[in-house]
Amino acid sequence: DAGITQSPRYKITETGRQVTLMCHQTWSHSYMFWYRQDLGHGLRLIYYSAAADITDKGEVPDGYVVSRSKTENFPLTLESATRSQTSVYFCASRGTGGQTEAFFGQGTRLTVV
């Protein structure tokens, strides 16, 4: 199916465990983004990528790792999950030039216990 998909939709993990959130887009968009959304903070950018093998930190990168070996995939890894990383995570993509609007996945609700 065309679009941007995230998996899993829901995840519960324990403190200290590593967890990876997946994001896949079918448009071959150059830019991909990871945001977290918390009450009182809105959407905050964690990491973004301008192309395959090019990634950069956003506003709140600590505790997260990303990779982009293929244009269509942009996984987000929490190396050692903490309770403060309990949040809803959104992946987004957009094209270049005049295509500046972002397309979002449906989100992953992550709970760290």
Next chain:
Amino acid sequence: SQKIEQNSEALNIQEGKTATLTCNYTNYSPAYLQWYRQDPGRGPVFLLLIRENEKEKRKERLKVTFDTTLKQSLFHITASQPADSATYLCALLNNNAGNMLTFGGGTRLMVKP
């Protein structure tokens, strides 16, 4: 520091009236300003984009204004309907900051029948 501010309090209006939402920003030189709609449990969905050299943009019942002197955008929904109830987010694309798309905290709109 850079800030994008939206009224965090919910806006309650009567069906048929015009809803006006505000987005103010500081320490940005945005090339574009965008508005998104987010429904509960879903990712944001793009609505409108306005460029720095445009003062107003319309799409059906939606109108966006952009005042780079005041550093403010207004988002209007005319003839509002209960189905317009959602959270509305403004976002800035800053070409001087790695093409990051940064979001405000959003304003929740409730349209009562």
